[in-house]
Amino acid sequence: MHRGGRCAGGFLGSAAVALLLALPGRRRIPARVLMGASVFSAAAVFCTLADVRILGNLAYVFMLKFGAINWTVVNQLFAVVAVVLMVASAIIYQRRTSGACTGCGRTDSGAGWTSPEAAARWGRRAAYTAVVVPLLYAGTRWAWALGIPLGISEELWEEGKKDDLWIAGAALATMGALGSLLTLGLVRRWGEVFPRWMVGLRGRRVPLSLAVVPATLVSVLVTIAGVMYIRLHLQGAFDNQTDDWGATVPEMIWPVWGVALAAASSPTTSGGAGCASAAPAAEASGASRAEPGG
Numbered sequence: 001m002h003r004g005g006r007c008a009g010g011f012l013g014s015a016a017v018a019l020l021l022a023l024p025g026r027r028r029i030p031a032r033v034l035m036g037a038s039v040f041s042a043a044a045v046f047c048t049l050a051d052v053r054i055l056g057n058l059a060y061v062f063m064l065k066f067g068a069i070n071w072t073v074v075n076q077l078f079a080v081v082a083v084v085l086m087v088a089s090a091i092i093y094q095r096r097t098s099g100a101c102t103g104c105g106r107t108d109s110g111a112g113w114t115s116p117e118a119a120a121r122w123g124r125r126a127a128y129t130a131v132v133v134p135l136l137y138a139g140t141r142w143a144w145a146l147g148i149p150l151g152i153s154e155e156l157w158e159e160g161k162k163d164d165l166w167i168a169g170a171a172l173a174t175m176g177a178l179g180s181l182l183t184l185g186l187v188r189r190w191g192e193v194f195p196r197w198m199v200g201l202r203g204r205r206v207p208l209s210l211a212v213v214p215a216t217l218v219s220v221l222v223t224i225a226g227v228m229y230i231r232l233h234l235q236g237a238f239d240n241q242t243d244d245w246g247a248t249v250p251e252m253i254w255p256v257w258g259v260a261l262a263a264a265s266s267p268t269t270s271g272g273a274g275c276a277s278a279a280p281a282a283e284a285s286g287a288s289r290a291e292p293g294g
Helices: 002-022 024-028 031-049 053-062 071-097 116-145 154-162 165-186 208-234 254-264 278-289
Strands: none
Touching (some): 031 071, 053 071, 165 254
């Protein structure tokens, strides 16, 4: 009940912030205050309420397995969607009140880290980071499926082998690895235009939402899952971390994956959707994607 009371109080506070964002008189409240309150609400949900079950169930849905979905998972999903929308609203409000483009965050000066040239540079770095991190995780799972107890004890590997856990783990890791490779499309030419073999779509420009929406979803979920593993590690919930580091350490760097993926897929790196800065940003982004080997 005590924890439930804290959760209820937190949601009431979040609801108050959301109400302030919607009220006509919200301009009287500094944008930084509303932004800070929104980020705090999101951090509270990410770090205390939501966990890896949302991500796990999403992966199982693609495998047509729905048995693990229950009210706890649905409740977590509702909370995550609510705070993400609240943070997005706060960002738009902050940009509008500062005179920046609500789509990409650029101002008329076009200077700073949001400039097309700067965004193209850090967008590429973020995309490459978002590719490497899940491959590190997948490497351990592939090794286990091949009979190599990388990062785990022989005893733990034998336990998992009996229940075919390593095969299922390798399958899920492969899905993540394939998704990470698609991240390269955010900074490569083939991610801008549908390839020739896609009948009916060949030559057409890839809609921005087709890349941004899935990437944003995955970035949020892997960040939540990684934060949960870090929290459990700090609480001493994992046994034999010296011998079995492979079972948890790769997941602890997932927040890096999430932040990098969110940065690589943000409208700022692609010029925003329909904003005045879109044209010059698209040129800079296109130039970066047209590099040799792109």
